[in-house]
Amino acid sequence: MIYPKDFEELLESFKLLPGIGEKSAERFIFSLVDIDDKEIEKFSQNLVNFKKNIKPCKTCGHLTDKEECNICSDNKRDKSVICVVQDVKSVFTFEKAGNYKGMYHVLGGLISPIDDINPEDINIANLINKRLNDVVKEVIIALNPSIEGETTSLYIQKLLETKNIKVSRLSYGIPMGSDIEYLDPLMIIKALEDRKYIS
Amino acid sequence: MIYPKDFEELLESFKLLPGIGEKSAERFIFSLVDIDDKEIEKFSQNLVNFKKNIKPCKTCGHLTDKEECNICSDNKRDKSVICVVQDVKSVFTFEKAGNYKGMYHVLGGLISPIDDINPEDINIANLINKRLNDVVKEVIIALNPSIEGETTSLYIQKLLETKNIKVSRLSYGIPMGSDIEYLDPLMIIKALEDRKYIS
Numbered sequence A, B: 001m002i003y004p005k006d007f008e009e010l011l012e013s014f015k016l017l018p019g020i021g022e023k024s025a026e027r028f029i030f031s032l033v034d035i036d037d038k039e040i041e042k043f044s045q046n047l048v049n050f051k052k053n054i055k056p057c058k059t060c061g062h063l064t065d066k067e068e069c070n071i072c073s074d075n076k077r078d079k080s081v082i083c084v085v086q087d088v089k090s091v092f093t094f095e096k097a098g099n100y101k102g103m104y105h106v107l108g109g110l111i112s113p114i115d116d117i118n119p120e121d122i123n124i125a126n127l128i129n130k131r132l133n134d135v136v137k138e139v140i141i142a143l144n145p146s147i148e149g150e151t152t153s154l155y156i157q158k159l160l161e162t163k164n165i166k167v168s169r170l171s172y173g174i175p176m177g178s179d180i181e182y183l184d185p186l187m188i189i190k191a192l193e194d195r196k197y198i199s
Helices: A005-014 A022-033 A037-053 A088-097 A124-131 A147-160 A185-193 B005-014 B022-033 B037-053 B088-097 B124-131 B147-160 B185-193
Strands: A078-085 A102-106 A138-142 A166-169 B078-085 B102-106 B138-142 B166-169
Touching (some): A005 A022, A078 A088, B005 B022, B078 B124, B102 B124, B124 B147, B147 B166
Parallel strands (some): A078 A138, A138 A166, B078 B138
16 A cells, blocks of 8 residues: 555545546645645535535526526526527536527437437426426527437427427537638538528 | 536635646536535545645655654665655655665755755755664665756765765666657766666
8 A cells, every 4th residue: 555545535536537547636636735724624615515505407407506596597588598408518608608698408418329318318308398488489409519419409309399489509610710721521511501691 | 607606616626736727627526416425525525634634754754644654664664775755756656666665755845046945945954864873874866857856966965975874866867668769868978877787
């Protein structure tokens, strides 16, 4: 046993984090030696508090420390649009971009038969059964442009067909700041399909 | 405020770790959502335990959960050799390599006038005044081959000159598995200087 016991145990804890192996965990621990005791106690407390207090919003599935998240309970937001996203990371990404003022619905995954993830394993039923009241006019599907994303998108589209609700998806296209010369042919095809008439 | 409060506070804690910025801290936190509550409690407890129980060994300065570290208190180790290293990371590196069976002395830094680190700021006095008893026959200086390492090495060498103790340093040379064609000229010079007679 090279490390003292408490060192070894903390090492194992750090290794739970994504992308953190032995070397990085060691580096983290060595850095703790120079960090103030109080900061470490706060770190320790913050971990427990996060796990205890942060839960999925009962309406949209986003992370929150209340029953309902800040977005769902914000009366200034546009309740007529719901943006369907894969996970809470997407919500944060959209919120950081800042110009979307509608609601969200977090699926918590994508349909993927190969991984045995079926429609009932993700949060689709709630979207269809509970959230589509008379106020909702549009559902924006904002999933990754992957096979799983497309499958899930199609599935939701089918379910919404009979309802009197507009369904849209994010536009595909050339990324801002890119050079057309170096783009994937598929991206060119998508950008042509999604072209926007400007006059 | 995009994040819930407990999220934000944990984010700040993770950002204390070396090399961890906003994005990585976020990624860590999202991963916690899927980790078992018990594991997080253990993580939290491990942080506090580490900080509370792990202290520098009163003899050599290595990290330990006792008064004296496992190495200093191990009677099977060779007390006649002391290996002087920059920090505890070096001790772990040497112990992982595994064939060194002597003692260590951790300086906790290197002399660096430019950063205002003087000999009295690092753990040299203890080495000279407390550790060099009659049993000690050799001091191995194992510091990084940098300007600071060389300076510190020379300083310690001077202090040991008058004592009846052998002083050695790690050999410089070509790294195992390297290709001589691509080596630094300085490395070739060092490897020639430190050449070993084999017959």
